Amino acid sequence: MNILVCIKQVPDTKIIKINPKTNTLDRSSAPAILNPYDAHAVQEAVRLKEVHGGKVTVLSMGPPQAKVAIKKCVEIGADEGYLISDRRFAGADTLATSYALYKAIQKLMDEQGIDLVLCGKHAIDGDTGQVGPGIARRMEIPPLTNVIKVEEVDLKEKRMKVRRKIEDGYELIQSELPCLLTVEKEINDVAYSPLPNMIKAARYNPIVWTVDDLDDVDIKQLGLKGSPTIVGKMWPPEKSAGAEMIDGDVKKQAKALVEHMLEKRELFEVKGGEKV
Ligand SMILES: Cc1cc2nc3c(=O)[nH]c(=O)nc-3n(C[C@H](O)[C@H](O)[C@H](O)COP(=O)(O)OP(=O)(O)OC[C@H]3O[C@@H](n4cnc5c(N)ncnc54)[C@H](O)[C@@H]3O)c2cc1C
Numbered sequence: 001m002n003i004l005v006c007i008k009q010v011p012d013t014k015i016i017k018i019n020p021k022t023n024t025l026d027r028s029s030a031p032a033i034l035n036p037y038d039a040h041a042v043q044e045a046v047r048l049k050e051v052h053g054g055k056v057t058v059l060s061m062g063p064p065q066a067k068v069a070i071k072k073c074v075e076i077g078a079d080e081g082y083l084i085s086d087r088r089f090a091g092a093d094t095l096a097t098s099y100a101l102y103k104a105i106q107k108l109m110d111e112q113g114i115d116l117v118l119c120g121k122h123a124i125d126g127d128t129g130q131v132g133p134g135i136a137r138r139m140e141i142p143p144l145t146n147v148i149k150v151e152e153v154d155l156k157e158k159r160m161k162v163r164r165k166i167e168d169g170y171e172l173i174q175s176e177l178p179c180l181l182t183v184e185k186e187i188n189d190v191a192y193s194p195l196p197n198m199i200k201a202a203r204y205n206p207i208v209w210t211v212d213d214l215d216d217v218d219i220k221q222l223g224l225k226g227s228p229t230i231v232g233k234m235w236p237p238e239k240s241a242g243a244e245m246i247d248g249d250v251k252k253q254a255k256a257l258v259e260h261m262l263e264k265r266e267l268f269e270v271k272g273g274e275k276v
Helices: 034-051 066-074 094-112 131-139 197-204 250-264
Strands: 004-008 010-011 032-034 056-063 080-084 116-122 144-153 159-166 169-176 179-183 206-209
Touching: 004 034, 004 066, 004 094, 004 131, 010 066, 032 034, 032 066, 034 056, 034 066, 034 116, 034 144, 034 179, 056 066, 056 094, 066 080, 066 197, 080 094, 094 131, 116 131, 131 144, 144 169
Parallel strands: 004 056, 004 116, 056 080, 080 206, 116 179, 144 179
Antiparallel strands: 010 032, 144 159, 159 169
């Protein structure tokens, strides 16, 4: 079973700051990490490979430093990784991103065949959840979104059954293969990487493709040129009244929090002295 996983390197949104002058993300303020949902997608691909055999390939579009995220996937158990990286991809919105990834997938499909494509539910920075379905539409394969469990894979009959999260429960869906899944974090736990994988990842050098390595690319659909989205305005979410971030390690934070609560203890009392 040949599985392709699309992965994105993102800034750690738990740490990232917003530039107060430009109101844009200050990407230099946070370390780059593998999009957490994509780590679960890779883990699921590795699990499926262990059951059904085959190969796990990861693919990313991004700057050269995105190789680090690909190496992380090799640590989780991916067999190989491709990075499509070229100035002509820069400035891409989700439409142009899904086009570029689709072109690379088409090439990999011709070279090695792909039974299943996996993506994360969304990227924690852009957060649109559009890229996975965008790729599926271009490949003309079914997109199964918000998957929390792979129930069954029948490679002989070329079909699979998955459990999808919906608002008030879940639904079971059967699809033909190949198809594309976007996965939720509940699908698995990302295991600690075994030492041989860590050694392999440290030595691994992802394969880099530029636009010229892809076949039949319409340059007009790439990068900023191929991006009809216009970001009109961006602003940080308004702080709720009185919200405050406490710096320091957990002990310092807890101490400061208790002191702060004691200072404001009148907020925790109602008239008559009865605590609420
Ligand atoms: C006008 C415009 C210009 C932009 N310019 C840039 C730019 O120059 N540089 C930049 O980094 N971003 C840029 N962006 C943001 C960029 O469009 C999105 O980050 C990107 O399209 C992915 O969308 P998303 O983050 O919402 O991913 P989602 O759709 O939420 O991601 C879902 C899943 O799709 C897959 N996926 C998403 N992105 C990638 C990727 N790059 N490689 C592999 N798999 C992926 C992953 O599996 C991910 O879990 C721009 C956006 C706009 C609107």
